[in-house]
Amino acid sequence: METSVRVERIDAYRWRVPRHGGMRTDGLIFADEGLMRDLEGDQAVQQVANVAHLPGIVGPAIAMPDIHWGYGFPIGGVAAFDLETGVVSPGGVGYDINCGVRLLATSLSISEARPRLGALVDALYRTIPSGVGASRSDVILQRRELEAVLREGARWAVEHGFGVPADLEAIEANGTLEGADPGAVSDRAKERGKSQLGTVGSGNHFVEVGYVAETFDAAAAARLGLEPGRLTVFIHSGSRGLGYQVCDDSLETMLRASAKYAIPLPDKQLCCAPLASPEARQYWGAMNAAANFAFANRQLMAHYARRALAQVFGPEAAERTHLVYDVCHNIAKIERHVVAGAPRRVCVHRKGATRAFPPGHPELASQFRDLGQPVLIPGDMGRYSYVLLGTEGAFRETFGSTCHGAGRRLSRHQAKKLARPRNILKELEAQGILVRAANRGTVDEEMPEAYKDVSRVVDVVHAAGIGRKVVQLKPVAVVKG
Amino acid sequence: MPYRFLSHTADAAVVLEAPDEAGLRAAGVAALRELLVGDSPVAVALERPIRASGNDTAERLINYLREVLYLYDAERFVPAEAGAEGVRGEPFQADRHRATREVKAVTYHGAEVRRGADGGLRATVVFDL
Numbered sequence: 129m130e131t132s133v134r135v136e137r138i139d140a141y142r143w144r145v146p147r148h149g150g151m152r153t154d155g156l157i158f159a160d161e162g163l164m165r166d167l168e169g170d171q172a173v174q175q176v177a178n179v180a181h182l183p184g185i186v187g188p189a190i191a192m193p194d195i196h197w198g199y200g201f202p203i204g205g206v207a208a209f210d211l212e213t214g215v216v217s218p219g220g221v222g223y224d225i226n227c228g229v230r231l232l233a234t235s236l237s238i239s240e241a242r243p244r245l246g247a248l249v250d251a252l253y254r255t256i257p258s259g260v261g262a263s264r265s266d267v268i269l270q271r272r273e274l275e276a277v278l279r280e281g282a283r284w285a286v287e288h289g290f291g292v293p294a295d296l297e298a299i300e301a302n303g304t305l306e307g308a309d310p311g312a313v314s315d316r317a318k319e320r321g322k323s324q325l326g327t328v329g330s331g332n333h334f335v336e337v338g339y340v341a342e343t344f345d346a347a348a349a350a351r352l353g354l355e356p357g358r359l360t361v362f363i364h365s366g367s368r369g370l371g372y373q374v375c376d377d378s379l380e381t382m383l384r385a386s387a388k389y390a391i392p393l394p395d396k397q398l399c400c401a402p403l404a405s406p407e408a409r410q411y412w413g414a415m416n417a418a419a420n421f422a423f424a425n426r427q428l429m430a431h432y433a434r435r436a437l438a439q440v441f442g443p444e445a446a447e448r449t450h451l452v453y454d455v456c457h458n459i460a461k462i463e464r465h466v467v468a469g470a471p472r473r474v475c476v477h478r479k480g481a482t483r484a485f486p487p488g489h490p491e492l493a494s495q496f497r498d499l500g501q502p503v504l505i506p507g508d509m510g511r512y513s514y515v516l517l518g519t520e521g522a523f524r525e526t527f528g529s530t531c532h533g534a535g536r537r538l539s540r541h542q543a544k545k546l547a548r549p550r551n552i553l554k555e556l557e558a559q560g561i562l563v564r565a566a567n568r569g570t571v572d573e574e575m576p577e578a579y580k581d582v583s584r585v586v587d588v589v590h591a592a593g594i595g596r597k598v599v600q601l602k603p604v605a606v607v608k609g
Numbered sequence: 610m611p612y613r614f615l616s617h618t619a620d621a622a623v624v625l626e627a628p629d630e631a632g633l634r635a636a637g638v639a640a641l642r643e644l645l646v647g648d649s650p651v652a653v654a655l656e657r658p659i660r661a662s663g664n665d666t667a668e669r670l671i672n673y674l675r676e677v678l679y680l681y682d683a684e685r686f687v688p689a690e691a692g693a694e695g696v697r698g699e700p701f702q703a704d705r706h707r708a709t710r711e712v713k714a715v716t717y718h719g720a721e722v723r724r725g726a727d728g729g730l731r732a733t734v735v736f737d738l
């Protein structure tokens with residue numbers, strides 16, 4: 129499945145995929161030489177070129193430094209479309225609609241917490257179900273409640289006692305995307321979602337306890353409550369089975385729509401419909417509903433993380449734990465950007481990419497207006513993660529987007545083979561990182577060496593000006609699926 | 610083995626080879642079963658009906674496998690093998706079946722069925738993990 133697409137170097141951090149064949153625009157990849165070398169032998173660059181074939185694309189088809197081979201769009205892909213001539217593509221959002229991350233900052237320091245980390249990770253493991261098909265027996269939604277979740281997202285969760293109103297100000301779009309239509313979500317999707325709210329799931333999803341290990345911008349870090357040594361909780365999950373089913377349901381419709389509207393597809397997974405079409409409206413309503421489910425999911429997990437903190441460190445520790453931010457990294461949104469010097473509303477697809485709005489952007493809550501939007505970049509469970517801020521550079525060059533993570537370097541099969549003679553759990557414990565997992569196989573597949581060093585990705589983003597480093601977090605305890 | 614996994618960094622890609630469309634479905638179920646429950650034994654106790662439509666062989670194959678995955682994920686029906694009218698297998702039992710990983714979806718990425726020089730069919734399917 130290898131392909132070769134011509135790539136031209138623009139500067140130290142930018143590469144152009146020149147328009148050719150059916151491409152309607154260039155591709156633009158942010159990467160250094162080493163990261164570009166990592167792409168040899170797979171289809172990620174071809175996938176950037178494929179996205180450039182879609183009708184109504186505005187600006188280049190963009191890829192972030194954590195680009196890797198996905199399906200349809202590459203992971204790390206960003207593309208914007210004109211509202212009249214452009215399309216929406218479920219393959220540009222992904223199956224895990226509004227997969228995203230959220231970061232909580234506690235009032236505890238790592239030195240205070242370290243003696244009781246074992247109890248904390250056990251409490252997190254007990255209170256937040258993880259693993260394949262994880263479900264909750266204490267939160268099973270009746271149809272009317274589920275539809276309220278799909279309409280209201282994190283706001284529903286807070287109104288039902290899962291969190292505090294201040295949480296909502298620290299969530300992208302305040303935790304509720306407009307345009308959600310629960311009626312557009314199939315019964316199959318609702319069935320899959322009804323007992324999965326408040327569960328982390330499996331694969332690369334996690335709940336991770338860490339601390340602020342390095343500071344790059346002390347003033348911004350203090351504003352976010354991320355002083356050196358501060359204990360944090362990082363949550364990575366999305367819309368679970370409900371979101372997968374929404375995407376899956378939409379693909380048959382979109383394949384038919386692509387034929388109906390005579391849209392040539394270089395890859396069937398890029399099937400799409402004109403934004404003004406009834407097929408697009410149906411997907412849009414269902415996608416936003418699934419995104420709201422994901423916001424509510426992470427809101428419940430944060431609530432149960434606070435409960436675990438209360439069990440181990442007392443109620444005050446939970447009360448003084450605040451939400452730093454929550455971002456989507458698989459979504460399509462209508463946003464206002466400046467294109468060729470003129471303001472224009474476009475539909476921005478981010479698949480494995482994070483919104484990174486600059487200081488002064490009107491969509492940011494007042495507490496972030498002068499700082500820029502916090503951006504959360506998880507790494508692997510053995511090294512570190514980062515908190516960044518959005519920049520003018522991102523707004524100018526990438527439709528206000530930046531990277532979303534480290535990106536895998538080994539396949540799951542390769543990772544398992546490497547892990548087989550070793551005990552990854554023990555190795556991590558020897559490094560001071562406690563891991564609780566529903567399945568040891570997942571730990572092996574998710575071993576630190578399976579991922580690129582996220583600092584390589586973040587350094588490119590920082591140097592290219594599409595994100596600004598604030599702090600680095602190091603993990604001390606992880607719950608995996 | 611009628612299927613073999615390709616190296617794929619983020620997801621799982623598998624090549625299926627069979628003399629005909631029914632054989633591709635059988636190979637696809639075998640690959641999916643390995644992804645879902647590894648080498649856990651799965652009894653052929655029941656057959657669940659599947660009607661998979663599509664414009665071509667590739668779409669019919671993907672749509673068939675999507676249904677098999679849905680039955681596993683939503684109804685905990687573990688696939689053992691393809692059946693004439695659907696998929697055969699048994700309900701998930703925690704003491705017999707090891708759920709090895711989450712498969713989010715069967716994708717249409719690169720979905721194509723080709724006929725080889727020997728007259729057999731060859732398909733590549735990418736599963737989202």
